[in-house]
Amino acid sequence: MNKIQLKNTLPNVFIHRDDMVSDIWKQDVEFEKGRIYLVEANSGTGKSSLCSYIYGYRHDYQGQILFDGEDIRGYSVSKWTNIRQCHFALLWQELRMFPELTAMENVEIKNKLTGFQSQEQILQWFEMLGITDKINANLGRMSFGQQQRVALIRALCQPFDFLFVDEPISHLDDANSEIMGRIMIAEAQKQGAAIITTSIGKHINLNYDQVFKL
Amino acid sequence: MNLVWKLLRQHISIPQFMGFFFANLVGVVIILLGVQFYQDYQALDSEDSFMKADYLIVNKRIGAMSSLIGKENTFTASEIDELNEEAFVEHLGAFTPSSYSVRAQFDVDGFVNFSTDMFFESVPDQFVDVKSDDWDYHVGEKEIPIILPKNYLDLYNFGYAQGKGLPKLSEGILGAMKLKVQINGNGNNDTFSGRIVGFSSRLNTILVPEKFMNWANQQYASQDAPKEPTRLIMEVNNPADDRITSYLQDRGYETDEDKLDASKTTFVLRVIVSIVMVVGVVISMLSFYILMLSVFLLVQKNSSKLENLLLIGYSPGRVALPYQLLTVGLNVLVLVLAVVIMLMVRGVYLDMFENFFPDLEIPGILPSLGVGCVLLFIVSIFNIIAVRNKVMSIWNRKD
Numbered sequence: 001m002n003k004i005q006l007k008n009t010l011p012n013v014f015i016h017r018d019d020m021v022s023d024i025w026k027q028d029v030e031f032e033k034g035r036i037y038l039v040e041a042n043s044g045t046g047k048s049s050l051c052s053y054i055y056g057y058r059h060d061y062q063g064q065i066l067f068d069g070e071d072i073r074g075y076s077v078s079k080w081t082n083i084r085q086c087h088f089a090l091l092w093q094e095l096r097m098f099p100e101l102t103a104m105e106n107v108e109i110k111n112k113l114t115g116f117q118s119q120e121q122i123l124q125w126f127e128m129l130g131i132t133d134k135i136n137a138n139l140g141r142m143s144f145g146q147q148q149r150v151a152l153i154r155a156l157c158q159p160f161d162f163l164f165v166d167e168p169i170s171h172l173d174d175a176n177s178e179i180m181g182r183i184m185i186a187e188a189q190k191q192g193a194a195i196i197t198t199s200i201g202k203h204i205n206l207n208y209d210q211v212f213k214l
Numbered sequence: 215m216n217l218v219w220k221l222l223r224q225h226i227s228i229p230q231f232m233g234f235f236f237a238n239l240v241g242v243v244i245i246l247l248g249v250q251f252y253q254d255y256q257a258l259d260s261e262d263s264f265m266k267a268d269y270l271i272v273n274k275r276i277g278a279m280s281s282l283i284g285k286e287n288t289f290t291a292s293e294i295d296e297l298n299e300e301a302f303v304e305h306l307g308a309f310t311p312s313s314y315s316v317r318a319q320f321d322v323d324g325f326v327n328f329s330t331d332m333f334f335e336s337v338p339d340q341f342v343d344v345k346s347d348d349w350d351y352h353v354g355e356k357e358i359p360i361i362l363p364k365n366y367l368d369l370y371n372f373g374y375a376q377g378k379g380l381p382k383l384s385e386g387i388l389g390a391m392k393l394k395v396q397i398n399g400n401g402n403n404d405t406f407s408g409r410i411v412g413f414s415s416r417l418n419t420i421l422v423p424e425k426f427m428n429w430a431n432q433q434y435a436s437q438d439a440p441k442e443p444t445r446l447i448m449e450v451n452n453p454a455d456d457r458i459t460s461y462l463q464d465r466g467y468e469t470d471e472d473k474l475d476a477s478k479t480t481f482v483l484r485v486i487v488s489i490v491m492v493v494g495v496v497i498s499m500l501s502f503y504i505l506m507l508s509v510f511l512l513v514q515k516n517s518s519k520l521e522n523l524l525l526i527g528y529s530p531g532r533v534a535l536p537y538q539l540l541t542v543g544l545n546v547l548v549l550v551l552a553v554v555i556m557l558m559v560r561g562v563y564l565d566m567f568e569n570f571f572p573d574l575e576i577p578g579i580l581p582s583l584g585v586g587c588v589l590l591f592i593v594s595i596f597n598i599i600a601v602r603n604k605v606m607s608i609w610n611r612k613d
Contacts (some may be wrong), residue, residue: 084527096522109217
């Protein structure tokens with residue numbers, strides 16, 4: 001997958017708003033593989049909606065979203081499953097982790113599906129992010145900031161063309177944000193992938209190719 | 215799969231699944247036992263015709279008046295057709311009497327020596343309750359297979375032989391003996407050898423194969439001999455049917471009342487078995503409902519986990535699989551246990567059957583096993599589809 005296009009896209013909930021000023025909604029926008037994007041947004045401007053439309057689990061929008069020129073509305077269940085396993089990685093704002101499992105199990109449940117990352121690589125990330133001691137701790141007992149770091153590791157356990165990170169550092173200090181940014185860039189470069197990051201204020205310092213105001 | 219199972223087994227309610235398990239077990243055991251008991255009972259049925267009660271023998275009542283005015287007690291063709299049209303009649307056959315004289319001599323090394331005038335009758339082969347390979351006749355053969363009523367043997371053994379101090383005879387011994395049968399009529403006189411191939415409880419007459427009877431009546435009967443039958447045999451679908459009794463009374467026909475009673479017993483037994491099986495089916499359906507409710511509740515309680523699994527790239531099929539395996543596994547376990555219980559119960563009642571009927575040929579358990587497997591298959595398919603649909607509704611975010 002090389003290109004995501006939004007053509008005149010607008011969430012249904014915004015249909016009756018005529019004061020919309022946005023670089024993305026009701027515009028023609030392209031995200032290309034290999035580049036780094038920042039989507040800045042205020043609360044309630046549809047940032048998470050954007051992620052869920054592109055990730056295929058919500059369809060309450062007008063206009064078109066195209067992957068490599070193909071409208072995604074007609075995609076089958078198996079096609080979406082394939083996209084989620086092999087093309088798009090997403091770090092949700094609400095994380096969507098499993099508090100019943102340990103940190104390592106949360107990562108493994110994804111990596112066993114894709115078989116993409118080595119155990120050494122995963123352990124190395126745990127160490128870089130300073131949560132090695134939490135590997136076997138129940139995720140439910142960890143702070144949100146620690147969970148965010150585990151969620152990033154899980155998101156990287158798959159091949160991808162686009163990495164979406166929805167407010168990845170909302171609960172992290174600057175040092176950890178920095179490390180997270182480095183890991184993301186390294187992995188994206190290795191795969192020639194794009195990074196699309198969103199933020200409502202604090203954002204990772206990356207070399208953004210393009211910045212959108214939502 | 216382990217991690218997925220570790221996640222999805224959360225909220226499994228053991229009491230709910232136990233409830234389903236035992237309810238379904240009771241239901242399936244009842245169904246299997248019903249099928250198996252009916253099967254075993256039918257074997258009993260064909261073994262001893264006292265249970266086979268849906269054959270009725272009909273004749274015209276012989277009263278003082280009919281003898282005086284010389285009224286015929288034979289059935290005319292139109293009377294037979296009329297009876298055949300009735301809804302309660304499955305099959306109808308006529309007794310054909312011999313229109314020639316028969317003399318039989320029975321000699322066992324001077325031990326027992328009978329000689330008697332007698333008669334033959336025949337009915338279509340489908341009404342004969344003695345199953346024997348020897349029950350066949352080809353024109354030209356000098357040996358005639360004969361079936362005697364069972365109570366003739368009883369009369370001899372418990373009445374005649376007892377009183378005269380003669381040896382008692384078993385069916386087997388009689389089967390090995392030969393009868394000298396002399397037939398004459400229409401100017402012909404021939405000697406045949408008769409062989410007793412069995413004893414009938416259903417047919418209270420001296421029976422020869424219909425093929426022999428047809429040939430012998432042509433050969434030995436005088437032209438003016440009556441051709442119409444005096445007795446009919448009918449197979450009925452429900453002997454307890456009131457219409458049978460009223461029909462027979464209206465026309466002055468007679469049948470064996472005892473047989474009607476036995477028929478009613480059999481019919482009632484059949485109805486009871488059917489009712490019990492329906493109860494089993496209802497219990498099974500209710501337990502299936504419990505299982506579906508439990509699974510739906512489980513899916514509902516774990517819906518956020520299921521949704522997250524779908525979002526991190528698990529396919530709906532893979533997410534549904536653990537619950538599908540769980541339900542199918544439970545069903546298989548229920549079936550296996552139900553078959554074991556069914557075999558145990560069957561062991562008990564078969565022992566009793568064997569006391570009554572030592573020669574009973576015990577049928578296999580294939581029919582009940584087949585019914586069990588078909589049930590398992592249907593219920594499992596429903597379970598698999600229902601779980602799959604539930605997961606798809608999460609995929610489509612319908613809940």
